[in-house]
Amino acid sequence: MNDEFIVHEVPEFALFQVMTRGDREAVAELLSDRLALELPLIPNTTSTSSLGLKATWFGPARWLIYSPKAQWFLDDVPGCSVTDISDSRRLFSLSGSSVRDRLATGCPLDLSEGAMPPGTCGMTHFDQLPIMLCRNDNDSYELHVERSYSDDLLSALRPYD
């Protein structure tokens, strides 16, 4: 059996949390214009811009804005609160032919093509560790884990003895 499973840490990035208590559609539109990046209003979906920015639905009227550049900075946006959380998480890219099988050993989400196509994401857990999982365009996943859990997560992702 081909059981290729590759875990690759995203070395640098910037991550900002955007929250609003106001008109979420107006905020989404404002930010979409400013960043040339559509902010998803549909739960558990993501969108990407041509510059590599990525927006992730993170709750009603909450988004995560990801930039592949560590020095990127999101200025204050009227009507919402912006918080830099670039340091709070570690990001891993998971790929390989057995990526879904391996994730299914600890993650209760339905990872099938129909249930979780590219451009979707979900807050979930792997074993008992809280994670966020995003499906990329290709057959790979982006896994977010809070920094303090990351050692445990890496050891849990290792194959069974």
Place this chain on the structure above:
Amino acid sequence: MNEGGLIDRGKPISFRFNGEPLQGFEGDTLASALLANGQRIVGRSFKYHRPRGIYSAGPEEPNALVQIGTDRSWEPNACATQVPLEDGLLVKTQNHWPSLRFDLLSINNFLSPLISTGFYNKTFKWPRRFWPVYETVLRHVAGHGRVPAVAERGGYEQVYSHCDILIVGAGPAGLAAASMLGRTGASIVLVDEARHAGGWLLRERATIGGESGQQWAARMREGLESCSNVRLLQRTTAFGYYDHNLVALAERLSSGERLWRVRARQVILATGSIERPLVFANNDLPGIMLAGAARAYLHQFAVRSGNTGVVYTNNDSAYRSAADLYDAGVQVAALVDTRKTIAADSKEMLERRNIRVFGNATLAASGGNRLRSVQVASRGSVGQAKLDCDLLCVSGGWTPTLHLHAQSGGTSRFETDLDAFVPDAAKQQSVAAGSVRGLHRLRDCLDDGRRAAVDVADRLGLSITAGESWNDVSMAADDRPGELDLQARSGSGGLPKTKGKQFVDLQNDVTANNIKQAYSENYVSVEHLKRYTTLGMGTDQGKTSNLNGLSMLAQLREEPVPQVGTTTFRPPYTPVTLALLAGRSCDSHLAPTRRTVMHAQHERLAAQFDFNGLWLRPQCYLRDGESVDAAIQREALAVRECAGLADISTLGKFEIQGQDCAEFLDRTYVNNLSGLAVGRARYGLMLREDGMVLDDGTVTRLGESHYFITVSTGHTEHVLQHFEFLLDVAWPDLDVNVASVTEQWAGVALAGPKSREVLLPLVSESSCSLSDLPYMGYTNAEIRGRDRVIPARIIRISYSGELAHEIYVPSRAGAEFWEVLVEQERESALTPFGMDAMDVLRIEKGFVAVGAEADGRITPGDLGFERMVSKTKRFVGWHALKRPALNEQGRLQVVGLRPLSDHDRLREGAELIANPGDRGYDASIGHVTSAGYSPTFGRSVALALVTDGRSRLGETIYSVDAARGEARPVAAEIVASCSYDPDGERMRA
């Protein structure tokens, strides 16, 4: 036998049974191999230690429980009928001493008049202090295997799975449904306990459209294996049906097991049915087995279960056993049928084979270590016949395997014709199909599988084609399984007067008399009957015994069976190992461990870690040859005299933003925070709705509409929930956003009179003026890292009572920042200190901790914080604080304790009493909440909750630490909670 069966005679397998080398073949189960080797006794019974043989061919097996594995690592209570034979398998029998054939404990059999129903409950409860003695003996005598001495490692996997349709059971109905649904493209999981799909088709002489049942099953299986959308799981038991169509499966792997959690949109329960025994004298002798099991061993494993057989039945299905055994060369002495009327063709089938049929008759068995003969009594006449035999095949009808249907919440109804409960309404998205519905004709089961397939396809909107139709379906004598004799199966009705126990539950040695006795003692509910007699307990959970037992109870109560009801079906259907349920979540993965970004640095400094919630935090740092106590004192003293450094990254941290954030904080904290100037910090206290302290921490105003707050490490999630509840439910109009930044910022506390000197050279002067930073002031700063500038938030907060700074840096720079600080150590004697030293420092200072002093029953007034509570605003808990009981005398209040003798130690958790002789619960006037040894004072320091404590300053009270075995009361004086620098000059310096 030399031919037939689904075993591979080209692959012999060697195994050992109680040390004796035996041989079987690939495809055998342990039970079939033991039968083939003529091993009749496979264990001793639970209570009376009677010899027992293999009784069934499935998971219902009550007798053949063995221990498999090596001497160091074994599995007790393995069900021999379910264990596939593997090369080198080591098998040991259970429940006997000294040997299987000669068991001294079988004396219980003769003592049985003394060991009545409830013997254990009645006897061993007095005198109470003898229980430890009883326990030691009973543990040895009690049955069902021994627990392995060594913990299992590895081999236990878990997997989550989602599918459109889960089909449980690959018998005729399950296979018929799967083969139709397989072509729809829906994702399907088909599970079956056996190694090969087919269920009873592998175990009967059946024909489907010109093929044998075995051939048909193999063809269906191959067809399904070629469908990429079908996952066929063999040797897999669906053992639990939970809410929202979650079904748990246990897959047996060659080494270990795998737990599947399958979330299915639709479930087809084709779980089949289990044959019931008949109750008669000595019905437990080795050589007696279920009639269907005898056919299974014959057709699937090519094993004749005996040489001379008798069949005893109350229904037609067992006629097949007589005919099949005869055709396989077993001498069949007779078939004894309890019914008056016997179908002509069934009778004719046996008469053609010269097998004698006794109608309207009952029997009793006799023998020693195995069955020798049966005595047949015609109920109409007095005549008795004695027939020698070594095999007795018994059938009392069929019980549908309702377990999963019942676990899913589905209801059942009693079918009098079948004398059994069958599924009625489903509660979840499931459909029952096949013999679980009480269908016993093969054609009916196949058709019912197809009906179920159409049903679920319809529900899922799948288009389904008619598929294969089957003609010429036949199975001998399967047309009338239902005409049961209801009297016979419950042991009454003109039994021959033979001595001998009539067992209802073989696994737990429960006899018909036990049930009568329990009834006479007024145990008239099935659930009570189960607990009192142990009927239906054990590893088989009464799969063969429950219905017989409860119909006996129904007769005694003179009520119909449905009135009596069944016991509750609970998961698991068959036993599963705890290791399977635990999977990876054991040892270091038992619970998640959270580590700060400075964890490696602490390890290098020989930190001793302890958990706070899920976080690992340094308790102290050991230097060469140093004890923990010495390290704590050295660290605490270093902070008081010079400077110390502690990792406080675990504190919960939130950023509060939005136009209304000042208003929000005013409503959640008891003190005024809207008046806090930008660039300043304040200690804050928040309450629950009921007025009790929820948490405390610091609040720093970063900007007009931007606050940064810290909360207790262990309460972070709780406080966030509290905030989100208030914002979503109570105040949806407030423009406030709460973002968790616990993981964003690593933090250190730099404390001690020289802490500013240590920090100064690291802070770039252009970024801030540290010397001008006032007490409770906040500034942004730039720290000189190795080869970069680290942005930092510096707040002059002190939890030690010394001049101190809390410094927060982005987590990715946390480790570097720690190292840069520690490098200062050489020049300025900066000492890393752990949580224990921090605890000593705050106790000296009288700072309360949530969890210790504020234990959930404590108001701000109890803590001595009345003045902090704002009188000009409303906040969460405001109303509740007005309750009279919270403002009366007699409440616990926080005070300090000082032992009268410096040599006495005060300890956390010790009870406090007013006089040294006081005893009893009422004597307690409080307890020690926090304690430590203060190197500054050279004695214990402690905080305590004492009834009306603040009005008793100067009184001497006594601490009793009975829980730690220290009964001697320690005299201590009640003092003000703050012992060190009460005016706070040092921290404001």
